[in-house]
């Protein structure tokens with residue numbers, strides 16, 4: 124479960140709020156899609172709810188734990204897949220996963236069996252013994268997904284997770300999100316690809332210029348507006364030209 128209450132953030136020297144008074148509740152068992160044009164505030168929101176950035180005001184709770192008051196306990200519950208894949212290029216895939224697992228307190232056979240399971244799912248078994256520096260963009264993305272899961276998080280946060288994945292891996296990832304949510308966990312992911320959001324999300328929010336402009340189930344959004352999600356998205360974000 125993720126809760127954000129009246130969360131705002133302005134970057135130094137910026138004249139507008141990157142995130143403006145955002146309140147959202149995302150339940151366990153839910154895949155929640157966070158949609159918005161470039162520069163809308165998606166990554167800033169995600170960085171705040173994973174504890175990378177501190178909000179100027181407002182409160183964030185992960186499974187009832189306030190991230191400002193108990194950052195380590197809150198972060199231990201989160202698996203995060205960032206939108207960039209700056210990784211330790213001189214480590215091998217296996218070394219990286221062991222390093223991440225150990226940091227989260229997962230070791231030995233538990234760690235090994237989780238690495239083996241996810242490597243098999245994403246067809247990364249043969250690549251793991253190689254240096255990360257030799258990986259393609261998609262392989263780094265898959266490694267990042269595996270690294271976010273080795274500590275068995277309750278909340279999975281992904282920033283533009285399908286970018287760069289081939290169709291098989293994208294399908295696999297969408298299936299994994301569904302399974303993870305069906306097990307009672309929470310998935311929060313950002314995207315500007317409407318098709319993906321339409322296919323996998325239980326509920327969506329649309330953010331534009333830092334402000335929440337819609338949040339509901341897809342069915343309700345569609346029936347209230349009698350238009351496709353794409354036309355709705357284009358209409359309500361039409362003043363938010365790309366930066």
Ligand SMILES: Nc1ncnc2c1ncn2[C@@H]1O[C@H](COP(=O)(O)OP(=O)(O)OP(=O)(O)O)[C@@H](O)[C@H]1O
Pocket residue numbers: 134135137141159160161162163164165166167168315366
């Ligand atoms: N480090 C930063 N310093 C200053 N301004 C920033 C910084 N990061 C983001 N911004 C600004 O904050 C706003 C929100 O950016 P953010 O990265 O959260 O958008 P986004 O929705 O993730 O966009 P995209 O779809 O392009 O990834 C934008 O106006 C952006 O220019």
Ligand SMILES: [Mg+2]
Pocket residue numbers: 165166167206282
């Ligand atoms: Mg972003």
